[in-house]
Amino acid sequence: MPDDCIFCKIIAGQADADIVFRDDQITAFWDHRPAAPVHILVVPNKHIDSVNEADLQDAELLGKLILKARDLAKEQGVDERGYRLVLNVGPDGGQTVFHIHLHLIAGRRLPVFRE
Amino acid sequence: MPDDCIFCKIIAGQADADIVFRDDQITAFWDHRPAAPVHILVVPNKHIDSVNEADLQDAELLGKLILKARDLAKEQGVDERGYRLVLNVGPDGGQTVFHIHLHLIAGRRLPVFRE
Numbered sequence: 001m002p003d004d005c006i007f008c009k010i011i012a013g014q015a016d017a018d019i020v021f022r023d024d025q026i027t028a029f030w031d032h033r034p035a036a037p038v039h040i041l042v043v044p045n046k047h048i049d050s051v052n053e054a055d056l057q058d059a060e061l062l063g064k065l066i067l068k069a070r071d072l073a074k075e076q077g078v079d080e081r082g083y084r085l086v087l088n089v090g091p092d093g094g095q096t097v098f099h100i101h102l103h104l105i106a107g108r109r110l111p112v113f114r115e
Numbered sequence: 116m117p118d119d120c121i122f123c124k125i126i127a128g129q130a131d132a133d134i135v136f137r138d139d140q141i142t143a144f145w146d147h148r149p150a151a152p153v154h155i156l157v158v159p160n161k162h163i164d165s166v167n168e169a170d171l172q173d174a175e176l177l178g179k180l181i182l183k184a185r186d187l188a189k190e191q192g193v194d195e196r197g198y199r200l201v202l203n204v205g206p207d208g209g210q211t212v213f214h215i216h217l218h219l220i221a222g223r224r225l226p227v228f229r230e
Binding site for chain 2: 051052054056058059060061062063064066067069070073074078079080081082083084085086087088089090091092093094095106107108109110111112
């Protein structure tokens with residue numbers, strides 16, 4: 001793990017976070033600056049800087065991030081009302097932590113893109 | 116395929132779209148109401164209403180949507196500047212077509228969630 005990766009530290013239990021799920025492949029925790037009533041980050045335990053650096057062999061892991069976010073949406077009781085899953089990549093995408101993380105955002109009606 | 120699914124019709128060549136990629140698992144085409152200079156929808160050929168209805172056996176396919184969107188970002192020359200990948204689910208998420216589609220949005224600096 002890179003020494004300066006805050007998400008690697010959270011996954012390793014070396015930095016605090018409000019963990020909601022953890023197994024040998026994925027860790028999920030609440031965003032510390034939530035953009036909505038439900039805002040959870042679903043993160044692969046394996047360090048990958050961004051989607052740009054993912055390999056074809058990571059496909060199943062990336063898909064599991066989506067399915068885990070879906071499961072967490074159900075746990076939070078927002079699956080019927082709906083939610084948004086977002087991966088930000090690079091400067092234009094607004095990526096701030098360079099360890100892949102899927103945002104689960106829910107609990108309010110989210111704006112459509114073109115607004 | 117459901118009779119009324121516009122994305123199934125596009126995949127089957129029965130409705131028009133500006134296709135940018137097609138193989139036996141995935142079809143990608145330009146959003147007809149783009150929210151940014153690059154706005155491509157990456158769609159599984161298999162009909163799945165939304166992420167809520169995906170199964171664990173769909174994990175690899177879902178991950179391949181992400182990797183294909185990344186490849187298309189590279190083709191469009193926006194991978195370095197960055198991009199956003201979005202899955203909308205249900206009413207709060209702003210989902211309007213009920214066939215899973217991953218939005219690739221790029222070509223301008225995208226707003227952070229909390230703005």
